[in-house]
Amino acid sequence: MSASRPPPPPPTLVVGLGSADRGDDAVGGHVARALAALEDPRVVVAQYADPTDLIELWTGRDRVVVVDATCSGAAPGTLRLLETGTQQSPLPEAAWVRTGRGGTHAFGLAAAVELARALRRLPAHVTVVGVEAATLEPGAPLSPAVAAAVPAAVAAVLDAVAGPVGARARQGGSADVPG
């Protein structure tokens, strides 16, 4: 009888967050669709606009990657990685300024993370892959800089799926990655 292989780890949930109709806010969806096209068995991909949906989505999961647009003043297309989860302390407010604080529903990604933590429904590892936006204009397409950053964001997600971002990010902090 041959030795049985250990079962593969459960796939990592990757969520593309943001409105499809507000300029670069759609980047989360673009990255999610590009990932889905790779048909990588290590990931399951979802696309959502409402951050409160995340709590339901990620309950019971160990590792989640969220892709969202950021507004930090950096050059459009700049990638930022942010590590959080039950294994990490709550992020300082300053860290969240870099991601969509308000969201479409006055309840942004940061609020969803911290609400999930309070409800004990936060995964152990949550990696936020932020893509710096140039425009959030209603009806606008992705800006060229952000569209060009999509492949790098996909690569960053796959890196995060392969393991914690710790090598690049301070604990509870964030790290810039060349876009």
Place this chain on the structure above:
Amino acid sequence: MSHKLTDGGQVMHVGTLARVEGEGAMHIEYHDGVVTDVQLRIYEPPRFYEAFLRGRAHTEPPDITARICGICPVAYQTSACWAIEDACGVEVPEEIASMRRLLYCGEWIESHALHVFLLHAPDFLGYDGAIEMAADHPDVVERGLRIKKAGNDLMEVVGGRSIHPVNVRVGGFYRMPSREELRSVRGRVERARDDAMATVQLVAGFDFPDMEQPYEYLSLRAEQGYPIEAGSVVTSSGGAFAVRDFPSHVREFHVEHSNALHARLDGSPEPYVVGPLARYSLNSDRLSDAARAAASAAGLGPVCRNPFRSIVVRAVELVEACTEALRIIDGWSDGVAPSVPVPPRAGEGFGASEAPRGTLFHRYVLDDEGIIRDAQIVPPTSQNQASVEADLRRLVEAWSDLDDHALQHRCEQAIRNYDPCISCATHFLDLTVDRR
């Protein structure tokens, strides 16, 4: 943050007003216990959309206007559909109207659950926000998330997705959900109705500041049932008119401090109010038995004029929306054509529906090829700007003995009473109070 002015006055500045839908600015000037100026400063993308719609095809407004707001896209889609169909002389069959009502129930459930639990309840329970509240009341927050999820599910099964539904078209829907698909969400909606009943009980026990609004109330009123997706217009002073007469009764005008047009009813300089309080006060006799019983147990009379009690009315409307959704799901039969043709013709059309925040009016002028030559959108938050300002004026004067922190909190709470949807809008809502 507050500091003294050289003339003895005082400025209080709040960097960000949290827990409102979107971003804007509020400025209050205050001198010797008298408020000298109150300005709600917001920007209004509907203005941009009105221009953007000109030259577009008559089939496009449901998709285009749904983008105005992430929390009430169905309201925009529905008012747009009614208006375009009116312009083209088309009346949709009852089943299509019912499915619009079901989709709209999903939006009410999503929107009201978000506001009641995550944005407004923390004010009454003494927390800075839902996150802090969740630590002590996880069951309350979980209940809110459950109710909201039922709304999301309804939006997905009818609208195709939970934000910005893609299944809505002029004349109806691209595809009707099947009875089996509708039944698949029934259990969750039923649970949400029970949760909503418990919510009415919970919020009825909150402590409400004593305040009565003297303003005129305006809402739709339907031939039967509580007004959600359709109706004609009624007011608390006995006014009643068809949606097509809305522009002759409601005049929009520009004020210096806001990019959103203000609105005046029948030329009166006094503010008027749209939204849950107006809807309830003008239609409480039309509630379902379940919602009426919940309202009665919560101590609501047939009319409610205390804006702080709007959280109770929203909870009652959650019961109503869940009850209505169950009624429509249970009565649904397959085999209904998803849409009717809406061939273009030259004309002007009018449409209105009750967005979670109040009456949302659309008007379109089409040429004979169906190209939009003019568009007008009157959103509820625009109409309520003057009453928000009037409330703040009264509250700041009545509560002048409160310290800055308490006063600021009360002002923010007073703004949240309206669940203002400024998200169709701008950046942060900065609140400044200038005490002199």
